[in-house]
Amino acid sequence: MSRTAARNGAQSRQPDGEDGELHSHLQSLDLSSCVTSYHTDPSDICPVCKSARYLNPNMRFLINPECYHKMCESCVDRIFSQGPAPCPVAGCARTLRKQRFRLPKFEDLQIEREVDVRRRVAAMYACCFPSLRALQEKS
Ligand SMILES: [Zn+2]
Numbered sequence: 856m857s858r859t860a861a862r863n864g865a866q867s868r869q870p871d872g873e874d875g876e877l878h879s880h881l882q883s884l885d886l887s888s889c890v891t892s893y894h895t896d897p898s899d900i901c902p903v904c905k906s907a908r909y910l911n912p913n914m915r916f917l918i919n920p921e922c923y924h925k926m927c928e929s930c931v932d933r934i935f936s937q938g939p940a941p942c943p944v945a946g947c948a949r950t951l952r953k954q955r956f957r958l959p960k961f962e963d964l965q966i967e968r969e970v971d972v973r974r975r976v977a978a979m980y981a982c983c984f985p986s987l988r989a990l991q992e993k994s
């Protein structure tokens with residue numbers, strides 16, 4: 856008993872009553888899958904060099920209005936500093952110029968963002984809902 860108390864004490868909340876039940880449900884939730892899907896969101900990874908923004912918070916994505924493919928600043932520098940070059944995104948190959956790259960505006964990526972948000976919400980919903988449902992049925 857004292858061993859259990861010590862373990863829960865580390866989390867600054869005693870598991871008693873509904874709180875305890877909720878706590879154990881939260882512990883049984885596989886939150887890591889939510890976190891993983893967030894971190895591997897394709898919109899946060901440069902499709903060219905596969906750098907993830909969460910590893911490099913200063914990373915910025917640029918788009919070109921020719922095709923709206925997104926890539927990180929360093930890829931734009933590397934690929935287009937010698938002059939016009941084909942878009943490196945697979946299946947695109949439009950000729951792009953470095954000076955036309957710019958930071959994406961909300962309008963340009965509105966649909967993309969919406970899809971993203973929906974996918975995240977769906978992932979959270981699928982991940983968290985079964986436990987919440989179980990909680991409601993128990994109480
Ligand atoms: Zn890149």
Ligand SMILES: [Zn+2]
Nearest residue numbers: 922924942947
């Ligand atoms: Zn492209």
